Amino acid sequence: MVKNFLVGLFFLVLITPYLLLFKDLHFVSIDLKELGEAFTNTLQQSFASSAVTILLGLIGALGLCCFQGSKKLKYFELLCLIPSFVPTLFFVTSILQIIKPFPFGITGIVLTHTLMYTGLAALFYQSIFQSKFQKLSELAYLEGASKFQFFRAVLKNLSFETVMIFLFLFVQFFTSFSIPLLVGHQDLTVETLIYEKIRTTGSLPDAVFISFLESIFIVIMLLLYRAQKGLASSKSYEKIRLLSWKPGLIAVTMPVALYLGGSLVGSAMGIKQLMQNENAFQEIFPLALKSVSLSLATGLALLTGLSLLTFVYRNRLFDRFLLSYIPLSTVLIGLSLLLVDFMADDIKVIFAMLIIFLPVLYRFQLKTKLSDLEGQIEVASLMGSTRFLTFKKIIFPQVLPSILFLSGLGAFWTIGDFAISQIIYGKNVTLALHIHSLVGSYRLELANLFVFLLLFLGLIVFTLFKKIGLRE
Amino acid sequence: MSLVKKIDIKFDNFHLLVDQLEIPDQGITLIQGPSGSGKTTFLRMLMGLDQSHRKNKDFEWTFKGEDLAKISPQNRKLGVVFQGGELFPHMTVKENILFHAIARKIPEKTYAKMLDLYVKIAKMEDKLNQKASTLSGGEKQRVALLRALIGQPKILLLDEPFSALDPVLKKDLKEFLKEIVKIDSQPCLIVSHDEKDAEDLADYVIIFENGKIKKTYSKISKGGANV
Numbered sequence: 001m002v003k004n005f006l007v008g009l010f011f012l013v014l015i016t017p018y019l020l021l022f023k024d025l026h027f028v029s030i031d032l033k034e035l036g037e038a039f040t041n042t043l044q045q046s047f048a049s050s051a052v053t054i055l056l057g058l059i060g061a062l063g064l065c066c067f068q069g070s071k072k073l074k075y076f077e078l079l080c081l082i083p084s085f086v087p088t089l090f091f092v093t094s095i096l097q098i099i100k101p102f103p104f105g106i107t108g109i110v111l112t113h114t115l116m117y118t119g120l121a122a123l124f125y126q127s128i129f130q131s132k133f134q135k136l137s138e139l140a141y142l143e144g145a146s147k148f149q150f151f152r153a154v155l156k157n158l159s160f161e162t163v164m165i166f167l168f169l170f171v172q173f174f175t176s177f178s179i180p181l182l183v184g185h186q187d188l189t190v191e192t193l194i195y196e197k198i199r200t201t202g203s204l205p206d207a208v209f210i211s212f213l214e215s216i217f218i219v220i221m222l223l224l225y226r227a228q229k230g231l232a233s234s235k236s237y238e239k240i241r242l243l244s245w246k247p248g249l250i251a252v253t254m255p256v257a258l259y260l261g262g263s264l265v266g267s268a269m270g271i272k273q274l275m276q277n278e279n280a281f282q283e284i285f286p287l288a289l290k291s292v293s294l295s296l297a298t299g300l301a302l303l304t305g306l307s308l309l310t311f312v313y314r315n316r317l318f319d320r321f322l323l324s325y326i327p328l329s330t331v332l333i334g335l336s337l338l339l340v341d342f343m344a345d346d347i348k349v350i351f352a353m354l355i356i357f358l359p360v361l362y363r364f365q366l367k368t369k370l371s372d373l374e375g376q377i378e379v380a381s382l383m384g385s386t387r388f389l390t391f392k393k394i395i396f397p398q399v400l401p402s403i404l405f406l407s408g409l410g411a412f413w414t415i416g417d418f419a420i421s422q423i424i425y426g427k428n429v430t431l432a433l434h435i436h437s438l439v440g441s442y443r444l445e446l447a448n449l450f451v452f453l454l455l456f457l458g459l460i461v462f463t464l465f466k467k468i469g470l471r472e
Numbered sequence: 473m474s475l476v477k478k479i480d481i482k483f484d485n486f487h488l489l490v491d492q493l494e495i496p497d498q499g500i501t502l503i504q505g506p507s508g509s510g511k512t513t514f515l516r517m518l519m520g521l522d523q524s525h526r527k528n529k530d531f532e533w534t535f536k537g538e539d540l541a542k543i544s545p546q547n548r549k550l551g552v553v554f555q556g557g558e559l560f561p562h563m564t565v566k567e568n569i570l571f572h573a574i575a576r577k578i579p580e581k582t583y584a585k586m587l588d589l590y591v592k593i594a595k596m597e598d599k600l601n602q603k604a605s606t607l608s609g610g611e612k613q614r615v616a617l618l619r620a621l622i623g624q625p626k627i628l629l630l631d632e633p634f635s636a637l638d639p640v641l642k643k644d645l646k647e648f649l650k651e652i653v654k655i656d657s658q659p660c661l662i663v664s665h666d667e668k669d670a671e672d673l674a675d676y677v678i679i680f681e682n683g684k685i686k687k688t689y690s691k692i693s694k695g696g697a698n699v
Contacts, residue, residue, distance in 0.1 A: 375554060375556065375558040376558050376559075376560055378521060379552060379558045380571070381545060382521075382550055382552045383575045383576065383619075383623055384546050384549070384572075384575045385546070385575040386546075386575075389574075393560075393571065397562050
């Protein structure tokens with residue numbers, strides 16, 4: 001009874017944005033020229049970003065292969081994940097500091113997307129190399145094949161995986177909102193057009209109708225996409241000699257170098273500017289407080305949500321729904337919640353974060369942890385244990401550290417969010433939003449310094465959750 | 473004797489068909505057969521864990537006058553031990569064992585006495601407060617067995633309980649199993665692929681092949697009946 005109620009509740013929460021948007025859907029006459037332009041821009045940037053990311057990712061994977069079987073690989077894998085892991089705002093403010101003049105517009109969007117996702121693409125390819133070509137590589141090596149000959153053969157056998165990675169990236173880039181908002185300038189994409197409709201012209205029916213068109217397009221793309229299996233473990237494999245090419249490492253290390261370099265340079269200059277403005281800290285104090293409280297509240301909401309998900313675990317239908325659930329893009333979720341009158345803005349932001357992160361975090365780690373407990377759950381059930389007893393004594397104590405880690409991660413991402421908050425609040429009430437407006441007014445140095453502060457606060461919140469999880 | 477009737481499961485290229493089978497309701501019965509012969513599927517069917525269970529509506533398992541197939545797996549009152557023991561690693565040995573008693577709502581006085589007796593036989597008095605994750609393979613299986621027994625099950629079902637153990641631990645656990653089953657007069661059904669287990673343990677043997685029962689025999693009158 002309780003379980004069915006919770007399943008129903010989760011289902012309702014996750015489909016709320018869809019329901020809200022469809023409820024308000026009316027066919028309106030829209031400016032086709034403007035819409036066509038936005039779609040063209042979006043298609044162009046998504047296509048170019050995906051193509052370049054794939055090319056650089058492939059090169060990066062060749063670099064990673066040099067460290068196959070070595071402990072160093074772990075560090076390189078971490079480096080690869082940093083750009084796509086940190087909140088967009090952190091990354092963009094840093095590269096704006098280093099790449100000067102920055103090519104704003106479509107080129108800037110493509111460049112940012114590429115720098116952020118090359119590492120991830122490299123990890124995808126490296127994982128495929130391991131699982132598909134490890135043995136073949138050894139055989140070819142013994143038979144005297146050259147690296148070039150083998151690489152050509154590999155490329156021919158990578159077409160399906162490449163199409164899948166392309167589709168994955170394409171959807172990510174197509175629905176990207178924060179990057180076009182930060183570096184797109186006059187080149188409107190579909191997401192920024194919807195945002196413009198909401199915030200600048202205030203025409204919600206237009207925004208909802210464009211959202212509807214975009215949703216159809218995304219669903220079609222996602223139907224074509226078949227999820228890749230998880231990244232293979234690198235521990236048990238030897239170096240893939242014929243696919244190792246050290247210069248390839250530049251492709252995956254350069255984005256991190258730009259990010260870190262930009263952060264340091266910007267912050268150093270930011271300190272100087274801060275010295276000249278004594279009131280700056282007083283100004284940002286309430287904003288930082290708001291950011292931290294929002295982040296903590298989201299972390300707690302995720303903690304509750306993930307714990308309840310653990311309680312309803314083993315409902316096959318709901319599990320399938322969660323694994324295949326596709327959240328609407330950031331701007332669409334924001335827009336859908338904007339249509340709700342009775343909710344406070346803070347609650348809306350937390351609710352939006354819950355919708356975005358809950359399925360992601362479940363798939364990221366919790367599902368695997370719960371699957372590992374299957375045998376114990378089965379035994380407990382055969383011993384006559386009730387669902388509640390199994391949850392209380394067996395499942396929850398074992399997954400709690402993981403739930404806290406994931407909630408901390410969600411809280412960390414929330415502190416760096418400016419996209420959802422921008423739509424919901426419409427004014428600078430968090431530190432991330434303040435940084436966004438600093439970027440908009442080209443005060444990059446100060447933005448960079450505040451990003452460091454935000455990163456520090458985010459890490460404190462994350463550590464807080466993680467530490468509780470580590471306690472016995 | 474308990475009577476199992478009408479198991480008919482098909483998946484992929486496998487077909488498990490047991491029209492009727494008598495299983496002694498005392499002593500140790502061993503189910504043997506090569507890999508893929510259907511012995512584990514048969515056991516999981518008895519436990520109620522096999523997914524085909526719901527489709528297999530004619531399945532019956534009459535045990536001491538009660539059709540266990542019509543009862544939910546939780547309420548069949550079975551004691552189970554799997555290959556890996558499936559202990560709860562975050563709990564101590566004592567907490568692991570008592571979990572079954574608590575789940576079955578056995579009065580504390582009763583289970584406290586049983587616990588004392590069992591841990592003595594298992595020679596695990598000094599391990600009661602140790603975390604289950606720190607035990608050796610043989611110790612884990614002992615605890616799993618004690619945990620299964622303390623719930624006062626109608627029958628013990630063991631799925632390949634010795635296969636992960638080395639020969640010395642295997643011998644020890646077999647001796648322990650024989651002793652404890654004898655003390656409690658506990659009927660026990662074991663799935664094993666090792667033919668030596670039949671010699672060492674079984675009072676009664678059922679042999680599976682290609683999803684069907686090939687042969688059953690009592691150890692007392694070896695040679696038995698081909699089915």
